[in-house]
Amino acid sequence: MTEPLLQVKNLTKRFGGVAAVSGVSLDVFPRETLAIIGPNGAGKTTFYNMLSGRMTPTEGSIVLEGTDITGLPPQRISRMGVSRSFQINNIFSEMTVRENVEVALSAYHGHSRRWANIATRNKPIQQEADSILERLSLSDLAHRRAGVISYGDKRLVEIAVVLATRPHLVLLDEPTAGMTPDETHRVTALVKSLASTGNYTFLITEHDMRVVFDVADRILVMHRGQSLVLGTPQEVRAHPEVRRAYLGDADEEMAP
Numbered sequence: 001m002t003e004p005l006l007q008v009k010n011l012t013k014r015f016g017g018v019a020a021v022s023g024v025s026l027d028v029f030p031r032e033t034l035a036i037i038g039p040n041g042a043g044k045t046t047f048y049n050m051l052s053g054r055m056t057p058t059e060g061s062i063v064l065e066g067t068d069i070t071g072l073p074p075q076r077i078s079r080m081g082v083s084r085s086f087q088i089n090n091i092f093s094e095m096t097v098r099e100n101v102e103v104a105l106s107a108y109h110g111h112s113r114r115w116a117n118i119a120t121r122n123k124p125i126q127q128e129a130d131s132i133l134e135r136l137s138l139s140d141l142a143h144r145r146a147g148v149i150s151y152g153d154k155r156l157v158e159i160a161v162v163l164a165t166r167p168h169l170v171l172l173d174e175p176t177a178g179m180t181p182d183e184t185h186r187v188t189a190l191v192k193s194l195a196s197t198g199n200y201t202f203l204i205t206e207h208d209m210r211v212v213f214d215v216a217d218r219i220l221v222m223h224r225g226q227s228l229v230l231g232t233p234q235e236v237r238a239h240p241e242v243r244r245a246y247l248g249d250a251d252e253e254m255a256p
């Protein structure tokens with residue numbers, strides 16, 4: 001059997017007396033797309049914060065490709081090939097769209113973060129940035145200031161930045177929230193196309209069930225910090241407790 005890329009055991013994060021994530025165990029296998037769903041406050045972002053090193057777990061362990069990364073700082077984890085997007089946008093609004101991607105590429109290639117020098121000096125980085133922007137249909141916006149483009153486009157730029165570091169494991173936190181149907185489609189098409197190259201493993205949190213059932217190989221349902229169900233889309237769709245606890249009367253939304 002394939003070794004898991006990521007092994008999470010009994011992961012717990014408490015804030016004061018409240019357990020935001022409580023005893024979650026999960027194996028993530030190479031090349032799969034695993035969606036994490038659950039109502040607001042279920043603990044999805046907190047789970048990501050521990051995986052990416054932004055928060056130290058109260059208990060439990062995280063092993064990436066055989067290495068214990070529990071509690072390591074974000075930069076270390078990022079250099080090991082884990083990259084994440086944020087639920088709230090996290091790009092540089094004073095830079096152009098292309099410069100945002102160039103900064104990420106430049107950091108990945110170990111160059112200076114002084115972005116002003118990049119565009120004029122580094123042709124390969126420019127070309128790589130252009131090809132990433134093209135994949136996301138963002139080429140037309142390459143020279144616009146990131147602060148002035150639409151909300152959905154900003155979120156697409158953030159995904160471009162996430163992919164620039166060529167991560168093995170990509171954590172996307174509600175990537176399509178606030179997007180138009182067209183922008184959402186660009187994200188799902190990109191995730192599916194990257195997943196099909198066999199070089200990427202995705203964790204994706206989402207409230208939009210159409211996106212979840214479109215991209216996910218497996219689904220983890222979180223509820224009140226705990227892992228409620230982990231299974232294939234069919235298993236999750238059929239699970240009575242999931243319907244009751246999370247999906248409620250959303251049967252229609254769950255239809256294929």
Ligand SMILES: Nc1ncnc2c1ncn2[C@@H]1O[C@H](COP(=O)(O)OP(=O)(O)OP(=O)(O)O)[C@@H](O)[C@H]1O
Pocket residue numbers: 015019020038039040041042043044045046047087
């Ligand atoms: N830094 C923090 N300090 C205190 N409590 C926190 C902190 N971060 C999260 N929480 C709490 O932990 C719980 C889980 O929050 P989290 O943001 O992980 O949920 P989520 O599943 O990402 O929700 P959403 O779908 O709204 O993004 C919530 O009750 C939240 O209020």
Ligand SMILES: [Mg+2]
Pocket residue numbers: 044045046087173
């Ligand atoms: Mg969240």
